[in-house]
Amino acid sequence: MSENINENFNGSYIIIKALENGVNIIGLTRGRDTRFHHTEKLDAGEVYIAQFTEITSAIKIKGKAEISSAYGRIISGIQ
Numbered sequence: 799m800s801e802n803i804n805e806n807f808n809g810s811y812i813i814i815k816a817l818e819n820g821v822n823i824i825g826l827t828r829g830r831d832t833r834f835h836h837t838e839k840l841d842a843g844e845v846y847i848a849q850f851t852e853i854t855s856a857i858k859i860k861g862k863a864e865i866s867s868a869y870g871r872i873i874s875g876i877q
């Protein structure tokens with residue numbers, strides 16, 4: 799196990815801005831199992847800044863939010 803949790807993962811951030819109350823951000827585990835290991839609830843206007851790590855390989859977002867990353871920008875939720 800590496801000393802630095804972000805070693806081998808690019809340091810780019812994902813920025814999530816909630817566009818309604820009760821947006822859920824769920825971190826999913828890296829590896830053979832895909833389990834929820836963290837959930838975070840945002841209210842409208844709140845911003846969450848996160849990175850993928852050795853522990854987290856996928857992120858699920860429920861609700862309406864603006865998601866910005868190196869790949870671009872997308873709005874989640876029903877328009």
Ligand code: TRP
Pocket residue numbers: 826827828829830831832833855856
């Ligand atoms: N545990 C899976 C993994 O590390 C999580 C995952 C990443 C995943 N991307 C996925 C699960 C795409 C389903 C589809 O690969």
